[in-house]
Amino acid sequence: MGEAQGKSAAVEIDTGERKVRLSSPDRVVFPERGFTKLDVAQYFVSVGPGILRALRNRPTTLQRYPDGAAGEFFYQKRAPKNHPDWIPTATIAFPSGRTADEMCPTEVAAVIWAAQFNTLTFHPWPVRRDDTDHPDELRIDLDPQPGTDYADAVRAAHELRAVLDEYGLQGWPKTSGGRGIHVFVPIEPRWDFTGVRRAAIACGRELERRMPDAVTTAWWKEERGAKIFVDYNQTARDRTIASAYSVRPRPNAPVSAPLRWDEIDDAVPEDFDIGTMPERFAQVGDVHADMEKHAFGLEALLELARRDEQDHSLGDLPYPPEYPKMPGEPKRVQPSRARHED
Incomplete structure (x- = not known):
């Protein structure tokens, strides 16, 4: 439904690895700031090495906003059947015992492909696709x-x-x-x-x-x-937790910003959005790049x-x-309700 709102011709986003088609690039995603779908995609390209570091080879759930950041959203856990063959998947198991194949980005182009489907926030599992049962x-x-x-x-x-x-x-x-x-x-x-x-x-x-x-x-x-x-x-x-550099669905288009420990006192979360983060990234790069070492x-x-x-x-x-009762878990009942029942 969100795609029908856009009138502009599709464009190609060059990620350096490949080109990804982006339809309705002028469709407004953040009305208060005027940021468009193209702005979101270009933001992801500008922080490409950082968001790829956060997502690389991780089963990733997509939080999609087909009608813009102020509209309804849904979580897409299963990779679409028509997803490109250059985006690998991994089978993850839910607490219910059901399974699903989730996309596992290995290049920035996968992020732009997801942005084409109005993804703002990426929710990677804390595992890699070669071992989905042991968090790293x-x-x-x-x-x-x-x-x-x-x-x-x-x-x-x-x-x-x-x-x-x-x-x-x-x-x-x-x-x-x-x-x-x-x-x-x-x-x-x-x-x-x-x-x-x-x-x-x-x-x-x-x-x-x-x-x-x-x-x-x-x-x-x-x-x-x-x-x-x-x-x-x-x-x-x-x-899952929103990845570093993910866009959050608030009016000012904020992003989850990696920081150094000596920055957190002076940081103002509102300072980090899709308009300002590209300049910071160009200046200091991904300040969490060494985490994988x-x-x-x-x-x-x-x-x-x-x-x-x-x-x-x-x-x-x-x-x-929503979890099944787990071994050793205490009674899962709200304390005030438990007192009332007693």
Whole structure:
């Protein structure tokens, strides 16, 4: 339906690897800024090495906006049957046991091909297509709750950095494209999703102990308060985080911006959008380019998880509602409802 709105002739986008057809290039995607479909595609080309680094060989879900950023959207997990043969796929398994073949970008042209179908945000799995059951990234989502903002997330991120360092890990921070901060830790692909999630919970709990008035791992919103929520369930199978350089569907066309640790205090998330990021990228490049040179182990965090369980009776935490009941998971019921039922 969105394509019918555009009247302009199709153009070809040259990514350096190949040319990709883009129809309706003048169709407005972000009305408040006037950014068009062509602007979005050219933005992705301008940050091509960076977004490809974030997506390369990863099964990727596409968040598509056929009627522009302010319209309805949907997540496309299965690669279309008519996708180009130069875009490989990988079979991923959902918690339900069903499977799907997802696209795995290996060149910038795949990003532009997705943009042709009105994709703004890319959601890569934390795995590579040659091993879809063992994540190679520990992703920590610092999510501001009502009453908190980006500055609160920054304070939590600094303490998180100290926690990671203490447990032999290094993280790379980026803006979420909103008020939050994502910290990605490259890891050895030796643990399954359950193990990586257990490490994320241990990390979140340690951060919560150090900042009890500012950080929470409480799954139920009624228990979080005005704190930064460490969304440990973003490490569960089939849960993904917007990639670096993805465009987010807000009026100012913000992007998820990779940052250096010495930048996060002075950064203003609103400064990073499809109009400004190309110049930054031209000046400093992909500041997370070195992340792929590292791969850390989770042994220390998993030992912390073991001690939490043994010494403090801190076991698993609830999974998202659409998941089947998991072994060792506590009762998955809202606390206020549980009290009412009792």
